Amino acid sequence: MLGAGPPMLLFCLFIVVPMIAAVLMSFVKWNGLGAPRWAGGANWAEFFSDPVARTSVEVTVKLVVLSYVVQTPISLGLGLFTAGRQRYKTVYATIFVLPLLMSTAGIALLWESLLDPNFGALTALSKSTGLSFLNQNWLGDPHLTLYVVVAIIAWQFIPFHTLLYAVGRRQVPQALYEAALLDGASPWQMLWRVTLPQLRYTIVTSGILMIVGSLTYFDIIYIMTDGGPGYTTRVLSLDMYNVAFLQDQYGYASVLAVILSVVGIAIAIGLVRFSGFASMASQQEGAA
């Protein structure tokens, strides 16, 4: 039990080996049954000529950008709000956390039932209040569904990022605010000159998790829309799942997998470099 051996073994066997295998598999044609055939760059060429993959890339980019734009300001605002020590804020913070306890499957089923166009709770609300905009075909309207998915993912993950920002805000030294107050700073100036600069590591951490997370987002889309209507919510990870497990093209699916992880890692590294954020290596030295 004492030693780096057991976790290393688990990690290498089930994470590192599959990662290497994914790269190798992207160069073969294989349906999972017969022997894999070497395909050279054929799978990769297919990616660039595949209209579904192109759509998936577009949908994924939209999902990532929208998720970031929606989640960051709300999480930041709620995080700063719940960082206060007043009793009612603790109550708010406690309720805000609740969606984090739910599984994605649970969240998907809950929202499916809320949004059902016939018997859904929003339709009922629309009928009893007369707010007709609440009566939509939320999960069937091609112009709407992606935004609905973005909103539900935000509902799921804003609680987590709110916690991150609240923790970050509490770590800002109070002395900075006292000094700013002596200098006659307004609350608005304190936000821009003290809070936000002090939170820059939190902003980067939260941003990386948000972007990489929504890049590979799968669960809610798989359960609620399965990529539809049409291909309007078919993100890359869902495309990969379908190509692998429904069409049995493991080679081509591996191309999609490799692209997903390379882009994810590149974005993470890019954000870390761009922001001058202490790298993981120096964080382990306690420098962060």
Added chain:
Amino acid sequence: MRRRFTVGKAVALVLATIWLVIVAAPLYYMILASLRTQGTYLTSSPWIPSGSLSTSSYGTVFDAGLGRYLLNSVVLTAVCVVLTVTISLGAAYRIVRRRSRAVSASFTVMLFGLAIPVQAIIVPMYVLIYKMHLYDTLFALILTLSAAAVPVSVLIMVSFVRDIPRELIGAMLVDGGGEWTVFRRLIWPLSRPVLATLAIYDGLNVWNNFLLPLVLTQSSSVAVLPLGLTKLEGLYSVNVPAVMAGVLLSVLPLLVLFIFMRRQVMNSLGGMIAR
């Protein structure tokens, strides 16, 4: 600093309250809907607790096998958490104590693991599990979910064990204790709060994971809750109260945990990464 009531604060309170409603309303709806029957759900308002309420939907979902899913999830989560937390602590101690090349190299490799999304390796993982004849077993989930939890767990444990004063360890070694004694009498007791935090974090991830059970299992007898819920929905797509009862039951154990250990849970969710 004297707290004054300002326009800014009022606006903040209003916005926070709007979000409170956005969070709480669906949860309230879920509870109320689970207390209807298939008939009363269609005839009464989903928002007003009028008319007859009953707990019969909870019976329905247990008849549909929810108990089995619940048991599978409990077993899977317990085994994964104990396994991950124990081996991570052991590894962290080794990484901090002995600065050999192999050990620090393995640490670096694990850090890279933080950046690999499970989605990206799910296809080879499936092939591997299939070739190992572990497809459709809980054991496959135990191995893969623990492996996926290794990088974050080791990182957190290393950053904690590193902060344990060397003098304490040195003193114990001078007194004639071996490495194992140091681990058992010093590291283990000191790390208990962190272990609890880590256990909650890992436990939540395992309990709620959907993709691995979806790809690596298929029978109802090994289905865990998130997967079981979707099976339930397939079975009862028109019986909303039953589905909501299932969702509620799946989150209930975590809710109980949360009520008793609120501070610890919130620390483990937010604090782990923000640190």
